[in-house]
Amino acid sequence: MEFNLEYLIRDNIKSLAPYSTARHEFTGEASVMLDANENAIGSPVSLDIGNLHEPLNRYPDPLQLELKKQISNIKGVPVENIFCGNGSDEAIDVLMRIFCEPGIDNIIILPPTYGMYSVCAAINNVQVKEVPLTSDYQLDIQAIADAVDDRTKLIFICSPNNPTGNSINRQDIEIVLNNFDGIVVIDEAYINYARQKTFTTQLVDYPNLVVMQTLSKAWGLAALRIGLAFASKEIIGYMNNVKYPYNINEATQKLALQALKNVMQVNEWTKFTIAQRTWLEEALAKLPITEKIYPSDANFLLVKMKQANDVFTYLQSKGIIVRNRSTTKGCEGCLRITVGTEEENKKLIEALENYPG
Numbered sequence: 001m002e003f004n005l006e007y008l009i010r011d012n013i014k015s016l017a018p019y020s021t022a023r024h025e026f027t028g029e030a031s032v033m034l035d036a037n038e039n040a041i042g043s044p045v046s047l048d049i050g051n052l053h054e055p056l057n058r059y060p061d062p063l064q065l066e067l068k069k070q071i072s073n074i075k076g077v078p079v080e081n082i083f084c085g086n087g088s089d090e091a092i093d094v095l096m097r098i099f100c101e102p103g104i105d106n107i108i109i110l111p112p113t114y115g116m117y118s119v120c121a122a123i124n125n126v127q128v129k130e131v132p133l134t135s136d137y138q139l140d141i142q143a144i145a146d147a148v149d150d151r152t153k154l155i156f157i158c159s160p161n162n163p164t165g166n167s168i169n170r171q172d173i174e175i176v177l178n179n180f181d182g183i184v185v186i187d188e189a190y191i192n193y194a195r196q197k198t199f200t201t202q203l204v205d206y207p208n209l210v211v212m213q214t215l216s217k218a219w220g221l222a223a224l225r226i227g228l229a230f231a232s233k234e235i236i237g238y239m240n241n242v243k244y245p246y247n248i249n250e251a252t253q254k255l256a257l258q259a260l261k262n263v264m265q266v267n268e269w270t271k272f273t274i275a276q277r278t279w280l281e282e283a284l285a286k287l288p289i290t291e292k293i294y295p296s297d298a299n300f301l302l303v304k305m306k307q308a309n310d311v312f313t314y315l316q317s318k319g320i321i322v323r324n325r326s327t328t329k330g331c332e333g334c335l336r337i338t339v340g341t342e343e344e345n346k347k348l349i350e351a352l353e354n355y356p357g
């Protein structure tokens, strides 16, 4: 069967008359705006960033055009192929609501992987089919093909994968893209730290491709909540119809615009974090409790440890919080450790060197 977007979209979404805001309907320069029932007098607080002094009484741009232009410049993806969400969580949820008929359709996830895909599916009453990654955390192509049925709408591939840290082989992802007639979502939250290249360059080749990225990791803006999705303009159009009209607030839009000027700074931080990852890897490898450190293309390490649970509790007692994945299928006995600052990483290693167990 051929890829057919219209066939994949839920009927109610295809026929949806989306909410049209006052700001959607008028885009020119206006001096008297009496169209949106805002408070024309002003706001009790305003946005002050650098030279910017902006009151907050007006609704923000529902399609975040200024922000998308800057993202377009940085990522080399046209504006019409970009979706901005209130975190990647929103992109995941919107995709599920566009494509998956509750109680009927299903998605495929590849555990161990990011927890949000299955939580979001559960909330939307969408069945989740799990096809575990292989023992070296790569795609089991045959098992994925076997799991696909005619109600499978989305396959989520996380690369670099959370919590394992590795990138998924590019050729394997391409096999899925070439053979699955539903939507392939590649979650590239950690792409800045990866040796592997992004898939955003291949949107023209694959009409069934959605690439997700985020400003929460390398960009250091987890608190702002901006997730990105890149896809065909048709898919992006549906995502814009389904999202809340003003999903990215004005303060976030303006702060992100300011932040996105700092590409060089972010690149430096990224290099530094990768160097610290190597340092942490070498230091962890010397510890008697370390059994295995998985190769990482992300800003964290998955580490198999003797008595992982006890080590986790011990670290906690020292005020050091890591992620306990020791009971997660495929990650037995493992802790997931984020690469911190130089000082934090040293504290972690010092604590582990003194582990009494």
Ligand SMILES: *Cc1c(COP(=O)(O)O)cnc(C)c1O
Binding pocket: 086, 087, 088, 089, 090, 114, 158, 162, 187, 189, 213, 214, 215, 216, 217, 222, 225, 226, 227
């Ligand atoms: C951290 C992370 C995200 C980012 O989520 P946001 O909602 O954008 O903060 C997305 N996917 C994966 C796999 C992650 O680990």
